Amino acid sequence: MREQLLAAEQVRAIEWRDGALHLLDQRALPFEETWLSYSTAAAVAEAIRDMVVRGAPAIGISAAYAVVLAVRVRLAAGGDWRAALEEDFALLAASRPTAVNLFWALNRMRERLERVKEDDVALAVLEAEALGIHQSDRDANLTMAQLGVELIRKHQGNLQNLLTHCNAGALATGGFGTALGVIRAAYLEGLVERVYADETRPWLQGSRLTAWELAADGIPVTVNVDSAAAHLMKTRGITWVIVGADRIAANGDVANKIGTYQLAVNAMHHGVRFMVVAPSSTIDMSMEHGDDIPIEERAASELLELGGKRVVGEITALNPVFDVTPADLIDFLVTEKGVIDRPDTAKMAQLMCRKRLH
Structure with a gap:
């Protein structure tokens, strides 16, 4: 199975090459595949804030590479570069408040930096750490895909109709995807008849990104408005809702894209199983329960405008x-x-307390 999954990897949204971070601009998908290059931490923070890159794991990976860019700039400027670097850490931390992978990656990069005493090797060490974070997420995706497909096979082995929300695929991670990784694996195993993708208002990550990824893999996908989910559970034989997560509290409460909560309520009413797929870096044990998780609110214009034109009254x-x-x-x-x-x-x-399985 692992070899099949590796062979099926097609989409990548993050690349580190020639000393720069390259991001697939997810705002332009599915009509344009545009890559943007970044050489400063401030530019990466803006890319995260403006949704060039999104998805909790992908945000964390991008932030790790941004620290490498910041170290290069601060070293070149001379002086007390480690103190100056705090400005970059703060800027990156402020880019998105809910996805804990951002803070996890920044803390990991900070901890690695604190163990480096020689300035002349700091850049190389931090670059290796960021590359390790990226590869680790890719490996985690593959492991989760295998574990998730075993659940689907065990609980209902026939052809499945699955429902997903937002985008938790290759575009949101460093590899194969979390929720979509499981869905891809299930399709390779012959367990998927059709995937229903909530359009996911207001940024339409489901219709623009998830459907694009699945269609590119030849997986049958149908887009539906978010409010049709309960109707589909009742009439289309949905057996699983499979989603990702942006932060998971110590009691297991899950923060994910708006609309996930109502999906879970509807799934319980209709007897549909509900699966959350996320790396352990998404788990925040400092948050006792979900009420402690900061919930980002974005501009009202995202709801009130379409293509930059206002579509409702004042x-x-x-x-x-x-x-x-x-x-x-x-x-x-x-x-x-x-x-x-x-x-x-x-x-x-x-x-x-466990170590990762693979």
């Missing part, structure tokens, strides 16, 4: 980007460290 709009799904609505949490059924505080703590 009213206000509420635009939370994420919501929190309580742990008791989640059937399975799949990570590279293993699988938890019905996550709770004790199971989460036990999971985080």
Whole structure:
């Protein structure tokens, strides 16, 4: 299975080459595949904020490379470059508040830097660390794909109709994808009849990105408006909802793209299994429960405008980007460290003590 998955890797959104970070501009997809190059931490922070790159793991990887760019600039400027670097760390940390992978990656880069005493090797050491973070996420994707497909096979081995929300694929990670990694693996195993992709308002990550990824792999995909999900569960034989996550609290509550919570409620009502797929770097044990997770709100214009033109009257709009799904609505949490059924505080703590499986 692992060899099949590696052979099927087609889409990449992040590349580090020639000393620069290259990002596939996800705002232009699916009509244009445009790569943008970045050489400063400030530019990467802006790319994260402006959604050039999105998805919790991909944001973390991009931030790690941004630290490398910052170290290069600060070293060249001379003086107390380590103190000056704090400005870059702060700028990157402020780019998106909810995805914990951002802070996890920055902390890992900071910790590695603190162990480097010689200035002349700092850049090479930090670059190796960022590359390691990138490769580690790719490996985790492959492990999670294998674990997730075993759940699908075990609980219902016939052809499945699956539903997913937002984009948790190769575009959102350093490799194969989290939720879409499981879906891709299930398709390779002959377990998928059709995937239904919520369009995911207001940025349409489902219709623009997820559908594009799946169609490129030849996986049957149908896009639906977010509010049709319950109807599809009732009429189209949906057997699994499979989503990613942006932050997971110590009790198993999951922050993910707005609309995930109502999917979980609807799934429980219709007897549809609900699977969350995310690397352990998405788990924030400092957050006791989901109510502690900061929820990003973006500009009202994302709801009130279409193509830069206002489409409603002079009213206000509420635009939370994420919501929190309580742990008791989640059937399975799949990570590279293993699988938890019905996550709770004790199971989460036990999971985080494990080493990764592969």
